[in-house]
Amino acid sequence: MSKRVETAESPPEPRREIPIPLDAVDRRTVLKYIGLGALGAVPLVASTQLMDGLVKDVVTGPEAAGLAAPTGDATTKFGRVRQWTMIIDLAKCDGCQSQGTPPQCTTACIEGHFAPQPMQWIEIYEAELSGGGTQFIPTPCQQCENPPCVKVCPVGATFSTPEGTVLIDQDRCIGCRICMAACPYDRRFFNWGKPPIPPEAALADYSPEQQTPASRGTVMKCDFCPEMVRGGTLPFCVQGCPNDAIWYGDFEEDVATNGRQIVKATQLISERNGYRLKEHLGTQPRVYYLPGHGEDIGRDPENEGRMPTEWPWIERAEGAVTWTR
Amino acid sequence: MDTMTNWHERLIRKTTRPTLVTTYRYWVWVAFLVAIVANGVFQYSKQWSEGLYVTGMRDRISWGLYITAFVFFIGISHAGTLISAILRASKATWRAPITRIAELITAVALVVGASFVLIDMGRPERIFNVFRYGRWQSPIMWDVMAITTYLTASVIYLYAPMIPDLALYRDRLANKVGFIRRFFYETVALNWRGLPSQVRFLGKAITIMMLLIMPIAVSVHTVVSWIFAMTLRVGWNTSIFGVLFVAGAIFSGVATLVLVMATLRRMYHWEEYLTPKHFLYLGYLLAAFAGFMIYVNINEYLTEGFKLEESGEFAFRQLFIDDFAAMFWFYVIGGLIAPIVIMLIPKTRTVAGVVVAAILVDIAMFLERYFIVVTGLRVPLMPYEPASYAPTFIEWSIFIAGVALFLLLITIALKVLPMFAVWEMTEEHELAIARQTEPVLQTGYEGPAPGVSGSPGPDGLTEGGLS
Secondary structure (H helix, E strand, O other): OOOOOOOOOOOOOOOOOOOOOOOHHHHHHHHHHHOOHHHHHOOOOOOHHHHHHHHHHHOOOOOOOOOOOOOOOOEOOOOOEOOEEEEEEHHHOOOOOOOOOOOHHHHHHHHHHOOOOOOOOOEEEEEEOOOOOEEEEEEOOOOOOOOHHHHHOOOOOEEEOOOOOEEEOOOOOOOOOHHHHHOOOOOOEEOOOOOOOOHHHHHOOOEOOEOOOOOOOOEEOOOOOHHHHHOOOOOHHHHHOOOOOEEEEEOOOOEEEOOOOEEOHHHHHHHOOOEOOOHHHOOOOOEEEEOOOOHHHOOOOOOOOOOOOOOOOHHHOOOOOOOOO | OHHHHHHHHHHHHHHOHHHHOOOHHHHHHHHHHHHHHHHHHHHHHHHHHHOHHHOOOOOOOOOOHHHHHHHHHHHHOHHHHHHHHHHHHOOOHHHHHHHHHHHHHHHHHHHHHHHHHHHHOOOHHHOOHHHHOOOOOOHHHHHHHHHHHHHHHHHHHHHHHHHHHHHHHHHHOOOOOOHHHHHHHHHHOOOOOOOHHHHHHHHHHHHHHHHHHHHHHHHHHHHHHHHHHOOOOOOOOOOOHHHHHHHHHHHHHHHHHHHHHHHHHHHHOOOOOOOHHHHHHHHHHHHHHHHHHHHHHHHHHHHHHHHOOOOHHHHHHHHHOOOOHHHHHHHHHHHHHHHHHHHHOHHHOOHHHHHHHHHHHHHHHHHHHHHHHHHHHHOOOOOOOOOOOOOOHHHHHHHHHHHHHHHHHHHHHHHHOOOOOHHHHHHHHHHHHHHHHOHHHOOOOOOOOOOOOOOHHHHHHHHHHHO
16 A cells, blocks of 8 residues: 555546546447546457457356357456456536436446346435435446356356456256345346347347347346457446546556546555445455545535436337337 | 944044035135136236237346246245255154145145246247257256256155055045046056055155255246256346255245145034144244245345445335335235244234244235346346336236136145045054053154054054064
């Protein structure tokens, strides 16, 4: 803790040196070239063989589909496998009340992943504070290192990767839904009917890392965007957040970025009293929370409620049925 | 032994009656059941083409009536094991007329129960992934293994003691049944001639299966409970679930046996063989298991309710006071307390009383399975409004089709298979007569004292296998 790579303290008022276009697509493009943070600064070493070996050892199931295919593997310059993490600063999250929009992380995720309605792979829960008022908790899949869902899957369709994420192979999933019963965070979603997706989603090449197009009778969830990070961009939700509340990082090199700053991940967690959801369950999530209720961006905890999530492309999803959770 | 011959002939005449005589009422009944099953198949075809969207299940309550039916029918399948294997092992001679019906219920209920797992799958066409990619770490795989083992063992255990009866049918009914059934009996009787070597071999086979099937049956419903208990859900996350499920399985299995027995007794006038004594003994068994269920439930709810961890309050409130209170209290009062009361009061300690108790127990155990599945999933995991679940018309249609399939398979078996272990009943009857001639050995229904019976047949069977 003696050596400081970068200060982790957050300024009380939001910094706005770079004007951020609110349109998520534009912002995504901008970030793709300039906002790579730590990940862009480090040359990505391609070592398929190392990856293959690790996949065989760690990944459950003989040939966890799609994992061996990507060319750029997520390794550090020393050839070590990255350990993805997400650190969510609740002091900077107001559920996009100040934006007057639905939560932008969820919206960006839905636009990027074509997550079928009503799936919110990252969902903003509004939880009561002990002293009254509420806080907003953006909740992606917690990417447990001791994942209850992976343990119960009968066919190895959901599995842990060497990078510490949990993925689902929808080509193998039999739809028994025991993983949904097992997940203590309500972070798994089922395609009860023909999934409502826009026509362009059908053009995508399916892989467990990019769960598009969705298929009926299978389970989906947040995949932590590993293929995007390998390609040098931050996950959709990180890009979408107007308040830079979501940090994405790698424990292997101990860095995290919100697209604007680069910090030492462990230091940020420690100095801000980071915690994990339902830590007592022993699931060891890879998602950390820094306590707060949006106070850094001036939110009053008594100011409750947020805009409902929208699926902007839903009218283009022809012939599809939607359902409620 | 003239009376013995008469008794034996009457037994054969009465037990083969369903095989030989087919009334129009039988066909009406079969047509009725086939129509219900056909409707279930039709409703399932909708689910097949549109997905589980047609059910009331959604992300937060992602299991419902199908899984309830799965647990319920696998539970019922425990009737055969208890009655047949445990009573055989403990040499309770009164079991002889009811073992066949019990074993048949086991096999049929397993087939129906297992099919509900398939019905509940989002991708049933990928069922072979379970064998291609199966992970032994998954409770679902334990279930696949346990249930297939149990089904195999129950079919063998149903079949082996049936061989002498099938041979009897082959010999006696050769001229009375059509070509197909004659061929069937000739084939499945496996050239049984009642030779001493055959009797010894069969005795060994039955003994081995009897010993094997008890641990298998206990494991099956324990593993079914582990599907729930291996998760971190409030209400499911408890080590008593295995005991609760196995006890409940035998409980509902005995109740179902009583109901099937009562129906067949009425229809085919089998009062001589399915006597009030059988119903009373099974009634006592129901009462004993009701008491045990009360004990297990107190254990379950007190240890969790006393501490009231995390979402415990919500879990208890929905069960005891709110949404599921009617079901829960019917289960407690109608399913657990009423059977004990019925068996305690001499006036209700009758065949009719036991049948009423059995009906209550079966309904209560179905409701118990339902609220275990649904309440466990309904407890909110995150700050969201609790979800609700109600089975849709399609789900109910398929569930009722499952019940109809259960009845249909028994109805068909009635037409083909010997519903009584005629040879065992004959042996027991001979022994009973022998005991009456030697009053010193009259010890009620505790079975013959070893080595005194003078008949090498029955004792040679079980003991020969054990040694």
